[in-house]
Amino acid sequence: MKCEIRRHPVNVGVEPSELEVGQWKQSGKKRLHLISVPSCKAPEVAFTSSPINKTTVAMTDTEVEGSGRHRRGDVLAELTTGRDDVFDETYKEKDGPKPPMIVVWKNVVLMTFLHIGAVYGIFLVPSVHTLTLAWSVFCFLVSALGVTAGAHRLWSHRSYKASLPLRIFLATANSMAFQNDVFEWARDHRVHHKFSETDADPHNAVRGFFFAHIGWLLVRKHPDVIEKGKKLDLSDLKADKVIMFQRKYYKMSVLLMCFTVPMLVPWYVWGESLWLGYFVPGLLRYTLVLNATWLVNSAAHMWGNRPYDVNINPRENKFVTFSAIGEGFHNYHHTFPYDYATSEFGCKLNLTTCFIDFMCFLGLAKDCKRVSRDLVLARAQRTGDGSTRNRSG
Numbered sequence: 001m002k003c004e005i006r007r008h009p010v011n012v013g014v015e016p017s018e019l020e021v022g023q024w025k026q027s028g029k030k031r032l033h034l035i036s037v038p039s040c041k042a043p044e045v046a047f048t049s050s051p052i053n054k055t056t057v058a059m060t061d062t063e064v065e066g067s068g069r070h071r072r073g074d075v076l077a078e079l080t081t082g083r084d085d086v087f088d089e090t091y092k093e094k095d096g097p098k099p100p101m102i103v104v105w106k107n108v109v110l111m112t113f114l115h116i117g118a119v120y121g122i123f124l125v126p127s128v129h130t131l132t133l134a135w136s137v138f139c140f141l142v143s144a145l146g147v148t149a150g151a152h153r154l155w156s157h158r159s160y161k162a163s164l165p166l167r168i169f170l171a172t173a174n175s176m177a178f179q180n181d182v183f184e185w186a187r188d189h190r191v192h193h194k195f196s197e198t199d200a201d202p203h204n205a206v207r208g209f210f211f212a213h214i215g216w217l218l219v220r221k222h223p224d225v226i227e228k229g230k231k232l233d234l235s236d237l238k239a240d241k242v243i244m245f246q247r248k249y250y251k252m253s254v255l256l257m258c259f260t261v262p263m264l265v266p267w268y269v270w271g272e273s274l275w276l277g278y279f280v281p282g283l284l285r286y287t288l289v290l291n292a293t294w295l296v297n298s299a300a301h302m303w304g305n306r307p308y309d310v311n312i313n314p315r316e317n318k319f320v321t322f323s324a325i326g327e328g329f330h331n332y333h334h335t336f337p338y339d340y341a342t343s344e345f346g347c348k349l350n351l352t353t354c355f356i357d358f359m360c361f362l363g364l365a366k367d368c369k370r371v372s373r374d375l376v377l378a379r380a381q382r383t384g385d386g387s388t389r390n391r392s393g
């Protein structure tokens with residue numbers, strides 16, 4: 001089965017050219033209207049002369065072309081379809097002194113020991129069997145996909161649909177990554193998109209590299225993160241039995257997938273020692289996946305160019321793109337969070353997108369949402385930093 005990539009025929013200042021019958025109507029370019037696409041619930045904006053349905057919200061050309069901290073189209077999208085992964089510019093941080101930071105010492109100790117174990121694992125690498133190294137890379141990729149293709153693009157952003165077997169695989173792979181269960185991960189990630197770079201952002205990069213990278217896991221959450229997280233619509237996650245099952249048996253699944261399986265397979269199949277199996281494909285691989293993911297929150301919110309929206313912090317960062325198997329196109333991703341490829345360039349440097357495309361080819365995924373090239377170019381021209389020739393980061 002071929003993956004259906006739903007291109008939203010949207011342009012800024014130009015008539016839409018690829019209209020989807022029954023969903024888009026073209027008769028002018030003076031006003032902007034929000035249109036929801038029923039088949040995939042992907043909201044988009046387009047220039048039309050009249051509302052298509054009753055929930056349409058109109059904007060003027062001035063608003064569209066305005067500068068400043070905007071994402072007007074995305075905010076409109078949220079208003080009408082309840083997306084909770086787009087920026088909410090109505091949120092204001094509370095005045096007055098910030099609440100005190102409360103260190104969670106248990107997490108500090110665990111993270112310290114984990115990283116010491118990982119460094120020890122690096123020294124063990126020359127001693128392991130070649131097959132153990134290959135197995136470690138395999139485990140890295142599987143657990144990374146559980147985060148990128150699973151918790152992130154599928155469950156946080158609903159940017160494509162996955163069949164039951166694929167969801168079971170992704171939830172299992174996600175337990176191998178041990179980054180909180182998918183429900184919690186997706187909730188925190190939606191809050192991150194909705195309140196980026198504010199007190200309500202769980203890993204607010206304004207608080208510095210260390211906080212955005214790992215520090216946020218070592219202290220109690222800011223009260224606004226908890227408050228806003230509770231208000232999100234998570235009904236889609238609650239309705240997914242795979243997610244609820246993983247949440248119910250999370251500790252057991254982590255014990256099995258993150259530590260036991262990576263250690264036992266090399267021991268059982270090619271006679272690797274349990275010690276090496278525990279420290280290399282186990283602890284070292286786990287720590288590398290953790291840090292690769294955290295780099296998206298830290299480095300990709302600090303260093304790189306901003307070809308799509310210069311008004312937001314997230315950047316295009318090649319190193320993060322490589323380490324987090326395609327998640328470093330972060331300026332693009334925060335500009336168009338519903339795009340399954342998280343990048344203008346599809347599979348290029350984007351193993352996760354390749355994986356989803358392959359799943360579509362196998363008939364295990366479908367309805368991949370994509371932003372049209374015209375819209376991307378128009379947005380880059382309107383709010384980008386001008387680095388259009390280097391949009392790949």
Ligand SMILES: [Zn+2]
Pocket residue numbers: 152156157189193333337
């Ligand atoms: Zn995201």
Ligand SMILES: [Zn+2]
Pocket residue numbers: 192296297301314330334
């Ligand atoms: Zn981000």
